[in-house]
Every structure is written in structure tokens, then in C-alpha cells.
Amino acid sequence: MVLLSPAFGFMLVALLVPFGILLLMSLWTAQGFGFDTSLTLDNYRQLLERPIYGALMERSLSISGSVTIATVILCYPMAYYVAFHVHRNKMIWLVFITLPFWTSYLLRVFAWKVVLGYEGVINSGLMSLGLIEAPLEFLLYSQSAVVITLAHAWAAFAILPLYVSLEKIDKSLLEAATDLGDGPVARFMRITLPLSLPGVISASLLIFIPTTGDYITPALLGGPDGAMIGNLIQKQFGPINNWPMGATLAIVLMLCIAVVSGIFILLTMLVRRRIS
Template identity: 80%
Template sequence: MTRLMHRSETLRGYSLLSPTLIFMGVIILIPFGILVVMSFWTQSGFEFDRSWTLGNYRDMLERPIYQALLGRSLYISAVATVATVILCYPMAYYVAFHVHRNKMMWIVLMTLPFWTSYLLRVFAWKVVLGYEGVINSALMSVGLIDAPLEFLLYSQSAVIITLAHAWAAFAILPLYVSLEKIDRSLLEAATDLGDGPIMRFLRVTLPLSLPGVISASLLIFIPTTGDYITPALLGGPDGTMIGNLIQKQFGAINNWPMGAALSISLMLCIAAICAAFIVLTLFVRKRIT
């Protein structure tokens, strides 16, 4: 076994990581297991009825409000993910291919705004999008509108804009790393074979950068689906997401088993969507290449 580990760098790497992986696995699996078990209980006042039942999951299927909030959460998160990746890809592309000195300084400058508190950034967007905020004040001062635009704040658009900005740093870094690793000789070969800038990008750069696109998309989609701070502060009635309902189940309503069932259902939906997205992306990459 020792001789095999000396020959295999992969096994040596896993042997060094194994204590950390075991510790991380334990601290993740134990709370997750408690959540799964609790989702089959019911709440009786301030005590748990530990009789196993599927009542919580049955309520989720029978009550349209749960399905509507889950669908809205997935939609808002998907739109925010697509918007963030589309906006961050050109920035990462520019640094990877057109900046030849002090690239680290560019990366630091692009991620510098995200060093502040997440809550402060959400409040900043509330000021920008408010009825008397920066956008409405500017539009009214130049005479483009007579009254503040009410749809900017307390709407799904406000939640999407804020999430896209708040999680931009998590898209820029994996996109940049993926683009930076592309062998420049492949681009030169594509040019020698007659490809123009657009075809070279579609046939070489984009397929080779898809791992970064996948990583960025997952890093944004998974946490934003369960976000409840941004919808609570900027969403209003139309921007409420499933995370707000889960937070209320564990807090104000004091129905922990229902909150656990909602959390498990959300995780399963996210896992299924992410798996389908990865398979589809790899299939498209294979077809392109």
C-alpha cells in the first residue's frame, strides 16, 4: 500500500486531505441527517411529535403556495445566475487575454467592492433603487419622469439585480482561472486555419472555458436559491422566496419539521437541476468540439 501511494500522486493527495475531508463530511452529514429525520416529524406546540409521517411533504404538494414560492425562487436564482455570468465573462476575458502586467492587481480591484458586508451591499441597492433613490432622483432631475418609478424597489427585478451584483465576485474568479488556462497556441492554430475572432471564440475559447462557466453558475445558483436576506429587504410581496418561508417556519411560526421538509425539498430540487445542467453543458461542449 505504501509503495502504491508513492507511485500515485492522486492517492498521496487524498491521504493528505483525508483528515480534513472526514471532518468536513461529519460536520455536514450530522446536521443534514437531523434535518432529514426531523422532516418526518410534526410539531405539537413547543414539542415534537416523533411519530413518522409524510404529512409535511403531503402539505407541500397540496398547498399551491409552497409550489409557487419554490418555482419563483428557482426562476429568480436562474435569471440572476445567467445575468451574473454574462456580465462577468467579458471582464474575466479582458483580464485573461488583454492584460499582460499586474493581472493580480486587476483581480483585486474587480473584487474589492465585495470585501464589504453582504448586508451593507443590499442596503446600498435599497438606496439606489428606492423611491427617492439615485436612479429615480436622476431621472426626475433631467425630466424623463414626473413621478418615481415604483417597480424598481420591492419587486423581483430588485432581487435579481442585487443578487447579480452581490455574487459577481464568485463568477469572476472561476471564469478568469478557466480562461487563463487556455493554451494560446490553440487560438493561433484556429486563426491559421481561417477562423475569425467570432468563430475562434465559439469553437475554441468558449468550449475550453465551460468548466469555469459551470463552476461560476453553480457557485451562484445554489446559494441564491435559498437566499432570504435580499428578498426580505428588497423583494416585497412579489419577490418573496422559499428561503423567507423556511426562515419563518424555524422562527415566527415555530414549525421546525415543516421547515426541515421545505429545506430538504429545496436541496433535492437544486441537486437535480445542477446535475441536469452539468450533463447538458458537457453534452453541448462535446458537440461544439
């Protein structure tokens, strides 16, 4: 217990105290360059009344929802391949899959800017090949650019839990299914997929939660249509200089994430009960 205390105590202080103050500040209001420290729910009321906040929150949730679905679907076969078809050097495969994830997030987003840009790799490449006349404008500064970049950046977060849950599946169950006459598709639907569901759930949450609050990718690649709630939070603490509103948005963002994740976990539990 004593041993755990430095790390745990640090986390406790470093997480709870700032959260408490954030919560407190969300009840204040901005006044000129200072704060009016009388407690009020005014910020929360504004949040409900002005459509911009709700719209941005909704967009953030839908963007990270698409990112989550795309990433899990794209990563599942990859994790499946390493779990079932790689017999030697699994470790090397896993290292290579996760390696880019460890390098600077900012630089990976920057790389996508170089790829998708107006005069970027795709546009200038296609143009010098003579395939297109003018640059494709929808590539950069759009929601799809944000989804592509986020899905790429968080792939490792999906692959590892998927891999772990697939790897754990008892191979004799698959043999039994084959012996009892199941084809590959039936076997996958009846054994592999249900048993890997915990991995799918943790992969989804591990991607959905952090991407909802992202602001670097939308700032560099989103343009006006791709802005997310994180950008607004950042602006409240920066140019807009309304810290209490920023604090309110951060609190509401956490609540939204908690609610959506809760509903998701509940739904998957129901689905699982029906399967079994």
C-alpha cells in the same frame, strides 16, 4: 491523514449531524409549542398539496436561473479582458474585482436598497434632474430588484472560474486558428468558447446553488412578489414556528438544487460531446 482529521472531522460532525437531525425533524410534525415525534411523511404531503410551496420553489429557481444567466453573460467579457488583454498587474485587477465580494453581504444588499428605494438614489436623482415626475415604483420591491442585487453580489463567483478557464487556453491554438484563416468571431466560437466551457459551468453552479436559498435580498428588496423559498424557511423557524415544516422545506430545497444542477451538468456534457 491525522493532520487532515481536525478540519475534516469538524466538517463531518458540523455538517452531517445537523443534516441528519434536519432530515429526522422533517418527518416530525409541529404540535403546539412542541413536536410530535412519531415519524410521518405528512409535511411532504402538505408540500405537494398546497400550491404556495411549489409556486415559491418555482419562483426561487427561476429567479436564481435569471441571476445565473445574467451574471455569467455580464462577467464573461470582464474575465476575458483580464485573461487576454491585461498583461501587467493582472493581480491588481483580480483583487479589485473580488474586493467588494468580501465585504458584508448584508451591507451590499442595504446599499442596493439605498440605490433602488422609492426615494432612493435613482428616483431622487432622476427627479432632481427633472427627468421624471414621480418615483419609478417598479425599482424596489420587485423580482427585478432581487435579480439585479443578486447578480451584483455574486459577480466575483462568476469571474474567477471564468478567468481561470480562459487563462488556461493555449494561445498557440488561437494563433493556429488565425493562421488558418478564422476571423475573430469564428475563432471565438470554435476555440475560446468551447475551451472556456468548464469555467462557464462552474461559474453557473457557483451562482445558481447559493442564490436559490437566499433570503436576505428578497426580504429587503423583494416585497411580496419577490419572496423566495428561503424567506419561507426562515419564517417557519421564526414567526410561524413550525420547525418540522421548515426542515422539510430545507431538505426539499437541497433536493431541487441537486436535481437542477444534475440536469444542467448532464446537458452541458451532451453539448460538449456534440461540439467535439
